Amino acid sequence: MTAPTPSLWLRLQRLSLVTQIIIGLIAGIALALFAPEVAKSTAFIGKVFVSALKAVAPILVFVLVMASIANHKHGQETHIRPILFLYLLGTFAAAVVAVVASTLFPSSLVLATHDVAVTAPGGISEVLQSLLLSVVDNPVSALMNANFIGILAWAIGMGIAIRHAGDTTREVLGDLSNGVTLIVRLVIRFAPLGIFGLVASTLATSGFGALIGYVHLLAVLLGCMLFVALVMNPVIVFWKLRRNPYPLVITCLRESGITAFFTRSSAANIPVNLELSKRLGLHEDTYSVSIPLGATINMAGAAITITVLTLAAVHTLGIAVDIPTAILLSIVAAICACGASGVAGGSLLLIPLACSLFGIPSEIAMQVVAVGFIIGVLQDSAETALNSSTDVLFTAAACLGEDEKAQRLA
Incomplete structure (x- = not known):
C-alpha cells in the first residue's frame, strides 16, 4: 500500500523559508506582469507584513537585551568591542570604495527645480546632537517611535539593575x-506572503521606467554595493577568521539580505537578523545588543549612497575634488551614515550635509535628494540589504573569531 501523496500546502511547508521567499518573489513578479491591476491590490499584504515586523521589533529588542544582560553570567565573554570596530571599519571602507568608483566612473545629474518637502540636518554637530537626544529619550516614547538608540539605552540600564534582583524575577x-x-x-513565517505582496504591488505601481534615465548612476551605486558585499566585506571577515569567508557571507546575504531588500527597513529586519544569529549559534548576550545597534550605526550602504550622489552633484557642477577632500568626504559620509534613520530613504536626507563640504547650496542639494527618491526603488532596497546583512556578518565574524582565538590560547 503506497503512502498518500502530501498536499501542495504540506510540501510548501516542508521547504526552507528562503525557498518559500523565492517562490513568493517569482509569484509576485509574474502577477505584476500578467495582471497588474490585481497586483496593485496586494500592496495591503506587504504593508501588513512590514507593519508587523516594525511592531514587534522595538519590544523584542527591549525585552531581549534587558533579559540577556540581567541573566548574563559573570565571566561570560561578550564581543561588542570587536563588533563595533568592524561596523565602523566596514562603513568607512564602503565610503572609500564609493569615492574611488565615483572618481573612475563620474556620474552627471539633470538638476532642475523640484519641490521636495523634506528637512535635512544642518551639520554633523546636529546629527551627533540628535543621536545624544535619542539616548536620553523617554522609554515609552522610544518604544512608540522605534527609537532603537533610546530602547538600547533603557534596556541596558534596566538589565544591569535587574541583575541584582532575585532569581525568580530574572526567570x-x-x-x-x-x-x-x-x-x-x-511573524517571520509570513515573510513569503509579505514579500509576494511587496514585489507585486511595487512592480505594478512603479515599474522601472523611471529608472532608465539614471542607468549610469544606478550602475555606480549598485556596483559599489556589490563590490562591498562580495569583495570588501569578505576581505574584512577573512582578516578576522583567517578562513574562507564566502559560506558565511552568502548565508547572511541569502537569509538576511533578501528580506531586507524588500522590506527596505533595517529596523524591520531586526527580528530576521536575531533569528539568523540564533541559528548560527552565536552568543545571545552579544547578538541581542549588536544586531539592533548595527541597525542604527552599521550603514555601509548609506555611506555609499551619500558619497556617490554627493560626488555626482560635484561632477555635474564642475567642482574639483582633491585627495584630502575625498578623504574628508569619506569620514563625513561614514559619520552621517551612522546617523541615518533605519527606515526607507533615511540616508537621502543626509546628502545635503555632505554637499555642504563643497559649498553646494541646499536648493541644489535637495534636487539631488529628489533624484535619490526617484531611483529609490532599487537604490534603497540594495542599500538596506547590504546594511542589514552586514549586521549579522560582522557579529558572526567577531563572535567566531574571538571564540577561535580563545580556543588557541587555551
Whole structure:
C-alpha cells in the first residue's frame, strides 16, 4: 500500500523559508506582469507584513537585551568591542570604495527645480546632537517611535539593575523574552506572503521606467554595493577568521539580505537578523545588543549612497575634488551614515550635509535628494540589504573569531 501523496500546502511547508521567499518573489513578479491591476491590490499584504515586523521589533529588542544582560553570567565573554570596530571599519571602507568608483566612473545629474518637502540636518554637530537626544529619550516614547538608540539605552540600564534582583524575577524576564521571540518567529513565517505582496504591488505601481534615465548612476551605486558585499566585506571577515569567508557571507546575504531588500527597513529586519544569529549559534548576550545597534550605526550602504550622489552633484557642477577632500568626504559620509534613520530613504536626507563640504547650496542639494527618491526603488532596497546583512556578518565574524582565538590560547 503506497503512502498518500502530501498536499501542495504540506510540501510548501516542508521547504526552507528562503525557498518559500523565492517562490513568493517569482509569484509576485509574474502577477505584476500578467495582471497588474490585481497586483496593485496586494500592496495591503506587504504593508501588513512590514507593519508587523516594525511592531514587534522595538519590544523584542527591549525585552531581549534587558533579559540577556540581567541573566548574563559573570565571566561570560561578550564581543561588542570587536563588533563595533568592524561596523565602523566596514562603513568607512564602503565610503572609500564609493569615492574611488565615483572618481573612475563620474556620474552627471539633470538638476532642475523640484519641490521636495523634506528637512535635512544642518551639520554633523546636529546629527551627533540628535543621536545624544535619542539616548536620553523617554522609554515609552522610544518604544512608540522605534527609537532603537533610546530602547538600547533603557534596556541596558534596566538589565544591569535587574541583575541584582532575585532569581525568580530574572526567570520571569527570561520567559518573557522567549514569549516575544515565539511571536517574532510567527511573524517571520509570513515573510513569503509579505514579500509576494511587496514585489507585486511595487512592480505594478512603479515599474522601472523611471529608472532608465539614471542607468549610469544606478550602475555606480549598485556596483559599489556589490563590490562591498562580495569583495570588501569578505576581505574584512577573512582578516578576522583567517578562513574562507564566502559560506558565511552568502548565508547572511541569502537569509538576511533578501528580506531586507524588500522590506527596505533595517529596523524591520531586526527580528530576521536575531533569528539568523540564533541559528548560527552565536552568543545571545552579544547578538541581542549588536544586531539592533548595527541597525542604527552599521550603514555601509548609506555611506555609499551619500558619497556617490554627493560626488555626482560635484561632477555635474564642475567642482574639483582633491585627495584630502575625498578623504574628508569619506569620514563625513561614514559619520552621517551612522546617523541615518533605519527606515526607507533615511540616508537621502543626509546628502545635503555632505554637499555642504563643497559649498553646494541646499536648493541644489535637495534636487539631488529628489533624484535619490526617484531611483529609490532599487537604490534603497540594495542599500538596506547590504546594511542589514552586514549586521549579522560582522557579529558572526567577531563572535567566531574571538571564540577561535580563545580556543588557541587555551
